[in-house]
Amino acid sequence: MPKPSGAPGGFKVIDWAGFTGAVSYTFDDSNSSQIQHYNELNALGVPFTFYLQTGKNESNDPVWQKALTDGHELGNHTKSHSSNDDGSDTDAATRFIEEKFGIKVWTMAAPNGSSTYTGIARTRFLINRGVANALIAPNDSTDPFTLPCYIPPTGASTAAFDEQVTTARSAKRWRTVLVHGFTGGSDGAFQPVQLSAFVDHVKHAKDLGDMWLDSVVNVGAYWRGQKAVTSGTKTESGGETTYKWQLPDNFPPGKYVRVTVTGGTLKQNGVAIPWDPHGYYEVALDPESVTLSP
Numbered sequence: 001m002p003k004p005s006g007a008p009g010g011f012k013v014i015d016w017a018g019f020t021g022a023v024s025y026t027f028d029d030s031n032s033s034q035i036q037h038y039n040e041l042n043a044l045g046v047p048f049t050f051y052l053q054t055g056k057n058e059s060n061d062p063v064w065q066k067a068l069t070d071g072h073e074l075g076n077h078t079k080s081h082s083s084n085d086d087g088s089d090t091d092a093a094t095r096f097i098e099e100k101f102g103i104k105v106w107t108m109a110a111p112n113g114s115s116t117y118t119g120i121a122r123t124r125f126l127i128n129r130g131v132a133n134a135l136i137a138p139n140d141s142t143d144p145f146t147l148p149c150y151i152p153p154t155g156a157s158t159a160a161f162d163e164q165v166t167t168a169r170s171a172k173r174w175r176t177v178l179v180h181g182f183t184g185g186s187d188g189a190f191q192p193v194q195l196s197a198f199v200d201h202v203k204h205a206k207d208l209g210d211m212w213l214d215s216v217v218n219v220g221a222y223w224r225g226q227k228a229v230t231s232g233t234k235t236e237s238g239g240e241t242t243y244k245w246q247l248p249d250n251f252p253p254g255k256y257v258r259v260t261v262t263g264g265t266l267k268q269n270g271v272a273i274p275w276d277p278h279g280y281y282e283v284a285l286d287p288e289s290v291t292l293s294p
């Protein structure tokens with residue numbers, strides 16, 4: 001697409017980075033059937049989120065370091081998987097992951113969907129995934145600390161998974177999906193599904209071509225970043241318009257949103273942002289400011 005050459009204005013963050021909608025696939029409980037089938041999952045080429053229950057021995061498996069290197073997200077599913085916590089069990093899991101892998105933990109998933117974790121996550125994380133199914137819209141009021149998700153029934157068909165994605169696509173929204181494990185495992189995974197049903201589904205979702213399939217931290221940072229920019233302030237001075245925003249607490253550094261304008265030059269820290277011919281400017285979130293000038 002050509003660079004917009006009209007009058008400066010029309011500043012707008014585009015939804016889902018320019019995709020029609022988004023899907024995040026999450027795996028809870030460090031289950032052995034996830035480890036066993038890691039290579040087939042990784043071969044799909046989609047960044048997943050693995051929520052580790054760090055008190056389980058499976059969380060010591062070398063597969064998780066490989067998952068990290070392969071571009072997947074490792075998140076917090078607490079140490080003990082209790083429905084009650086004063087924060088210490090959550091923090092123990094964070095310490096485990098941060099010390100073992102040398103990373104920062106940005107998102108968690110509430111064990112048993114317990115509402116206890118809504119308050120715990122609010123002071124520690126970007127997002128806490130819950131267990132009730134709903135779609136998430138750009139700039140909506142969904143609570144990031146009880147983020148909805150779809151849990152497939154035992155032995156769910158490919159079609160059942162597909163429907164969750166096609167409805168997200170037609171609504172232009174974000175769906176998160178939680179798979180506990182795969183049929184045939186010995187780990188007692190909650191409502192396991194056939195590996196082939198899941199794999200075939202993800203291939204279908206990729207084939208749609210316009211859905212953003214990415215980890216919770218990546219889609220979540222875009223969703224919360226867009227909301228921060230959209231609800232920020234706009235001031236005009238000397239023919240320039242400056243947009244300012246405030247990022248939420250516990251926000252990962254180095255994230256961007258994609259922005260369109262009708263014309264003009266966008267600058268951050270005095271440097272013009274290059275136009276991406278795919279149809280947008282990539283605006284860094286960390287500076288919490290961008291200027292549009294003629």
Ligand SMILES: [Zn+2]
Nearest residue numbers: 028029111112
């Ligand atoms: Zn769990």
